[in-house]
Amino acid sequence: MKVKVLKNILDANDQIASRNRQILDKNKVLAINIMSSPGAGKTSLILQTIKKLKDRVRIAVIEGDIASTIDADRISEERVPVVQINTGGACHLDANMVSNALDSLPLGDIELLLIENVGNLVCPAEFKVGEHKKVMLLSLPEGDDKPYKYPLMFTQSEVIIINKIDFLPFQDFDFTAFNKVVTGLNPKAKILQVSCKTGEGIEQWVSWLESELRGR
Amino acid sequence: MKVKVLKNILDANDQIASRNRQILDKNKVLAINIMSSPGAGKTSLILQTIKKLKDRVRIAVIEGDIASTIDADRISEERVPVVQINTGGACHLDANMVSNALDSLPLGDIELLLIENVGNLVCPAEFKVGEHKKVMLLSLPEGDDKPYKYPLMFTQSEVIIINKIDFLPFQDFDFTAFNKVVTGLNPKAKILQVSCKTGEGIEQWVSWLESELRGR
Numbered sequence: 233m234k235v236k237v238l239k240n241i242l243d244a245n246d247q248i249a250s251r252n253r254q255i256l257d258k259n260k261v262l263a264i265n266i267m268s269s270p271g272a273g274k275t276s277l278i279l280q281t282i283k284k285l286k287d288r289v290r291i292a293v294i295e296g297d298i299a300s301t302i303d304a305d306r307i308s309e310e311r312v313p314v315v316q317i318n319t320g321g322a323c324h325l326d327a328n329m330v331s332n333a334l335d336s337l338p339l340g341d342i343e344l345l346l347i348e349n350v351g352n353l354v355c356p357a358e359f360k361v362g363e364h365k366k367v368m369l370l371s372l373p374e375g376d377d378k379p380y381k382y383p384l385m386f387t388q389s390e391v392i393i394i395n396k397i398d399f400l401p402f403q404d405f406d407f408t409a410f411n412k413v414v415t416g417l418n419p420k421a422k423i424l425q426v427s428c429k430t431g432e433g434i435e436q437w438v439s440w441l442e443s444e445l446r447g448r
Numbered sequence: 449m450k451v452k453v454l455k456n457i458l459d460a461n462d463q464i465a466s467r468n469r470q471i472l473d474k475n476k477v478l479a480i481n482i483m484s485s486p487g488a489g490k491t492s493l494i495l496q497t498i499k500k501l502k503d504r505v506r507i508a509v510i511e512g513d514i515a516s517t518i519d520a521d522r523i524s525e526e527r528v529p530v531v532q533i534n535t536g537g538a539c540h541l542d543a544n545m546v547s548n549a550l551d552s553l554p555l556g557d558i559e560l561l562l563i564e565n566v567g568n569l570v571c572p573a574e575f576k577v578g579e580h581k582k583v584m585l586l587s588l589p590e591g592d593d594k595p596y597k598y599p600l601m602f603t604q605s606e607v608i609i610i611n612k613i614d615f616l617p618f619q620d621f622d623f624t625a626f627n628k629v630v631t632g633l634n635p636k637a638k639i640l641q642v643s644c645k646t647g648e649g650i651e652q653w654v655s656w657l658e659s660e661l662r663g664r
Contacts, residue, residue, distance in 0.1 A: 269590075270594055271587070271591045271594060272590075298597060299597060299599055323568065351569065353485075355539050371590075373612060377518055380518055381514060382486060382515075399615070
């Protein structure tokens with residue numbers, strides 16, 4: 233019974249997600265759904281991306297949080313359009329929330345939409361919001377065993393970014409074992425190592441984004 | 449409508465949680481629900497607790513994960529009774545899952561039951577499982593802004609443990625600001641600083657547990 237309720241919710245969500253996707257496509261906007269645990273660095277990645285790309289790509293941001301506008305406030309200092317969604321308890325963004333946010337954005341003037349999901353390694357992977365690509369961050373201090381415990385997130389994400397690699401001298405992380413499990417779950421996944429703090433590896437991430445923008 | 453469905457689910461959950469609590473009380477078992485983001489150190493805290501207390505307190509563990517038995521395998525090496533719950537997708541433990549796990553534990557021989565919830569800073573705070581106390585970990589690298597973004601978890605937890613304080617030389621964390629926000633949300637919260645890696649601060653955590661055990 234509970235499973236059926238969830239299935240109906242997901243089906244309804246998928247319909248709205250498809251409509252969002254059509255609206256984005258009509259406006260030639262590439263939408264990236266960025267997911268991670270709390271504090272893994274989604275906002276920092278978005279800030280780094282804006283810094284690198286804002287002179288040549290028109291960017292907007294949707295910020296998802298249970299409560300607060302801290303992240304949206306940080307983004308708006310960069311003078312890009314930003315909409316804050318407060319889910320009021322829900323542990324993920326859904327397509328309907330994003331649909332309302334799209335109404336507030338100047339889509340005709342945007343090429344790249346970065347959607348920061350709620351910090352959660354579980355449910356965000358289940359709810360499409362109309363994005364073209366799903367990307368996840370794993371913070372190095374979270375440990376290399378996360379793909380075993382949260383497999384869906386790793387299966388769904390085209391790019392898996394290991395952030396905070398500046399912690400490497402102080403924290404063990406078995407990249408070989410990690411890559412092996414991730415490749416087993418998701419053979420096509422692109423795995424990047426970055427530090428949003430030092431900027432290391434950000435070039436590779438931005439190159440991937442630019443190739444996706446060119447491919448549209 | 450969606451809100452009503454959630455309310456019914458939570459009401460049904462609360463009934464089973466009360467029954468779990470009665471069973472625990474009858475057997476004089478203190479149950480602690482341990483919650484955090486993925487990779488904040490729940491299993492490491494449990495291992496440290498077992499190490500410090502197992503000679504004088506009879507401990508059992510319930511391990512909650514979406515998938516895998518990695519954590520239960522680590523715990524069982526310590527020769528304490530452990531039951532793994534795999535939620536199969538759900539982002540939190542609920543009372544019914546814990547009820548089934550209680551059936552597999554020798555409750556008459558246990559004084560302390562440590563319940564490791566699914567790594568998630570959102571929904572675990574909404575679902576009682578029959579515990580006497582809720583405890584949360586925040587990993588230092590997650591950042592000091594988490595109480596703003598995930599307020600319910602901080603409101604519900606009697607003890608808030610900041611783990612991985614060995615990262616302090618390499619990571620900013622404003623303890624004054626953090627304590628101020630947390631105390632605003634939850635004036636009675638006990639805030640501890642620990643490193644499960646070095647063992648720093650674990651004594652304080654174990655003292656709290658022992659005083660709770662004595663108070664029963």
